[in-house]
Amino acid sequence: MAKGSGIIERSLLEDDQIMEEENLVMDGIDISGRWNTMLKTRVHSQRDLDSWDEVRASAIGESIDNCIQCGMCTAGCTVAQEIPAFNPRQFIYWVRVGRKDDLIKNADVIWRCVGCYICTNHCPKEVNTAEVIESIGQWLRTQVPEKMDPAYRANHEAYRHQLETYGRLSLPRLQAEFLSKLGRQKELFGPDLRQAAVKMLKDGRAIKTLLIGRPRHWNRSRFVLTDSARA
Amino acid sequence: MSHSVIVIGGGPAGLQAAATLGNFGFDVTLVEQHDYLGGAVAKHQYQVLMPDFSSGPALVERLVGSVKNNAHVKILTNTTVGTVEEVGDGYQVQLEGPKPQQMVAQAVVLATGFDHFDPTRDGKYGYGLFPDVITGAELEEMFAKGPIRRPSNGEVPQSVAFIYCVGSRDRQVGNTYCSRVCCAVSAKQSIEIREQLPKARISMFYMDVRTYGLWEDTLYWRSQEESGVVYVKGRIAEVTQKNGQPVLKGEDTLVRGPFEWPFDLVVLAAGMEPSQGTRTLSQKFHIDLEPHGFVQQAEPMKNASLTSRPGVFVAGSASGPKAIEDAIAEGDVASLAVMQYLKTKVVV
Ligand SMILES: Cc1cc2nc3c(=O)[nH]c(=O)nc-3n(C[C@H](O)[C@H](O)[C@H](O)COP(=O)(O)OP(=O)(O)OC[C@H]3O[C@@H](n4cnc5c(N)ncnc54)[C@H](O)[C@@H]3O)c2cc1C
Ligand code: SF4
Ligand code: SF4
Ligand code: SF4
Numbered sequence: 001m002a003k004g005s006g007i008i009e010r011s012l013l014e015d016d017q018i019m020e021e022e023n024l025v026m027d028g029i030d031i032s033g034r035w036n037t038m039l040k041t042r043v044h045s046q047r048d049l050d051s052w053d054e055v056r057a058s059a060i061g062e063s064i065d066n067c068i069q070c071g072m073c074t075a076g077c078t079v080a081q082e083i084p085a086f087n088p089r090q091f092i093y094w095v096r097v098g099r100k101d102d103l104i105k106n107a108d109v110i111w112r113c114v115g116c117y118i119c120t121n122h123c124p125k126e127v128n129t130a131e132v133i134e135s136i137g138q139w140l141r142t143q144v145p146e147k148m149d150p151a152y153r154a155n156h157e158a159y160r161h162q163l164e165t166y167g168r169l170s171l172p173r174l175q176a177e178f179l180s181k182l183g184r185q186k187e188l189f190g191p192d193l194r195q196a197a198v199k200m201l202k203d204g205r206a207i208k209t210l211l212i213g214r215p216r217h218w219n220r221s222r223f224v225l226t227d228s229a230r231a
Numbered sequence: 232m233s234h235s236v237i238v239i240g241g242g243p244a245g246l247q248a249a250a251t252l253g254n255f256g257f258d259v260t261l262v263e264q265h266d267y268l269g270g271a272v273a274k275h276q277y278q279v280l281m282p283d284f285s286s287g288p289a290l291v292e293r294l295v296g297s298v299k300n301n302a303h304v305k306i307l308t309n310t311t312v313g314t315v316e317e318v319g320d321g322y323q324v325q326l327e328g329p330k331p332q333q334m335v336a337q338a339v340v341l342a343t344g345f346d347h348f349d350p351t352r353d354g355k356y357g358y359g360l361f362p363d364v365i366t367g368a369e370l371e372e373m374f375a376k377g378p379i380r381r382p383s384n385g386e387v388p389q390s391v392a393f394i395y396c397v398g399s400r401d402r403q404v405g406n407t408y409c410s411r412v413c414c415a416v417s418a419k420q421s422i423e424i425r426e427q428l429p430k431a432r433i434s435m436f437y438m439d440v441r442t443y444g445l446w447e448d449t450l451y452w453r454s455q456e457e458s459g460v461v462y463v464k465g466r467i468a469e470v471t472q473k474n475g476q477p478v479l480k481g482e483d484t485l486v487r488g489p490f491e492w493p494f495d496l497v498v499l500a501a502g503m504e505p506s507q508g509t510r511t512l513s514q515k516f517h518i519d520l521e522p523h524g525f526v527q528q529a530e531p532m533k534n535a536s537l538t539s540r541p542g543v544f545v546a547g548s549a550s551g552p553k554a555i556e557d558a559i560a561e562g563d564v565a566s567l568a569v570m571q572y573l574k575t576k577v578v579v
Contacts (some may be wrong), residue, residue, distance in 0.1 A: 009486060011486065011487075011488070012486060012487075068400075068438065069438075069484060070438045070465065070466035070484070071464075071465040071466055071468075071481060071482030071483070071484040072466050072467075072468040072481070072482070073468075073482075074482040074484075074487075074488070074489055075465065075466075075467070075468035075469070075480050075481045075482040075489050075490075076468045076469060076480065076489075077489070080482075080488070080489050081489060084488055087482075087487055087488065089482060089484060090487055122355075122468050122469075123403075124400065124401040124402060124403055124466065125402055126402045126403075
């Protein structure tokens with residue numbers, strides 16, 4: 001039987017809160033069997049409100065203070081339907097009450113947001129929920145980068161680096177950086193990409209992409225990305 | 232010299248103001264745009280009133296009786312206000328209706344009330360699309376007509392949902408205030424449904440339950456303790472339809488996670504908005520509105536009926552969402568303010 005299967009509202013409990021012993025003797029009394037399940041109490045006493053300050057200060061996270069915890073975002077969320085631990089309303093709540101441990105515990109799913117903005121479109125309080133979640137994800141990336149799936153991290157870093165350096169996204173360059181970050185450079189010369197490269201050379205797109213260069217005065221204006229997005 | 236006062240709007244607030252001013256001996260003209268008196272209570276035929284389960288028709292009868300049997304009150308139904316001009320000691324008002332006429336009033340009471348929020352303006356609830364999604368006002372009309380049935384097929388509903396805060400507390404529809412009575416009215420309605428349908432599952436979908444003051448136990452608790460109604464915390468994001476049933480999509484924020492929940496009948500607790508009359512007349516009399524579009528109470532700490540212009544007073548839901556008992560009380564509050572205002576005028 002699954003751990004704690006007899007518990008009502010089992011979904012509210014984490015595995016590590018449930019104690020189950022095959023044979024349990026307490027004060028000399030054998031209580032093995034149906035009395036063998038016990039719960040560790042979980043009193044939350046360590047609040048960490050830095051995340052709130054950081055999210056609120058970021059360009060994409062400032063609307064977090066609008067949230068009224070109504071649940072419309074989660075109700076419509078594409079990812080929440082599939083992954084129960086992914087809950088935008090709850091991420092916001094945890095940030096605001098300083099439950100850093102819960103955020104970290106669920107960090108691996110927060111980056112699964114697909115950016116569909118259904119949450120933002122539903123929100124009755126004009127929280128830009130999708131971007132607030134992104135902002136919380138950004139904060140978590142600084143806290144527990146190791147919890148981020150390596151592919152997500154590589155993707156994220158490649159995007160950021162490409163944008164900051166060149167002021168534009170070029171798919172071939174992005175793909176190259178992404179794959180090499182993962183140590184998968186070989187795939188760059190695999191049959192699929194080779195075929196695509198030949199096609200792009202033929203129709204001229206490859207040259208165009210390489211010649212397009214940076215936006216004007218990029219060295220002066222790139223701070224828009226680096227400062228405001230990071231702030 | 233007898234002063235004349237015009238009371239615009241024949242709902243609970245206006246009826247009370249007209250009756251009291253008439254009893255004070257003022258010449259009162261009561262102007263109502265419809266061919267009936269009683270405001271929203273008459274329009275939607277509220278049978279049983281929140282909070283005390285008293286009779287709606289009896290209330291209308293008493294209020295209408297108090298103006299009809301009043302020698303000082305002239306009642307003009309089917310009548311609206313045309314042009315308004317400020318003259319020496321008051322306002323010259325053009326009245327448009329079966330008997331167009333002009334009158335000079337030394338004081339004006341605006342009791343032009345509210346309009347129900349129209350849920351077709353907020354597509355997510357499927358109102359107007361799915362026949363079994365109705366408004367609270369339509370439920371009142373259903374109570375008046377006979378037993379509760381599903382509009383789609385005339386069957387007895389086995390499950391009923393109430394969706395709170397429709398058209399209220401929502402930036403997307405532009406109404407950021409709470410309509411104040413819909414929580415308590417919905418609780419009252421759930422108790423009434425239980426009396427008719429002992430077996431139906433009744434669920435309330437809320438963000439906060441605002442049965443404020445004395446209504447906490449008499450309505451909210453009572454609906455749970457005596458009528459077995461369940462309250463689910465989470466704002467409904469969408470209503471769809473499956474197998475001929477409306478399906479509510481929301482998050483149960485207490486146990487967390489999204490749900491989809493089908494019901495036979497869905498009641499939208501649609502909120503209150505400033506009525507069209509409140510909007511146009513405040514322009515004609517040049518009085519200020521507060522940021523949500525209701526009439527601004529100029530000095531609520533002094534008297535609830537004072538507006539930004541001397542001689543123009545407000546009563547009832549024209550100045551914000553409120554219950555019938557408050558609307559009636561404000562009819563008297565406005566009468567008192569009118570009396571004080573006109574007395575000082577006589578002395579000067
Ligand atoms: C679904 C629902 C159920 C409710 N049930 C209850 C309940 O059980 N108990 C309770 O306490 N409250 C209830 N309320 C609230 C209640 O309806 C209001 O408190 C009450 O009607 C307010 O009275 P009023 O006179 O201010 O406005 P209204 O009732 O809106 O009356 C205003 C009157 O002014 C008239 N008017 C408007 N403009 C003009 C114009 N330009 N010229 C002439 N006439 C005009 C209108 O035709 C109307 O007759 C309910 C509200 C809703 C939405
Ligand atoms: S929809 Fe908006 S207000 Fe509601 S819980 Fe989500 S972010 Fe908060
Ligand atoms: S943008 Fe992300 S959080 Fe928002 S609904 Fe889509 S998947 Fe969910
Ligand atoms: S009274 Fe209740 S249902 Fe109505 S707007 Fe306020 S909270 Fe929402």
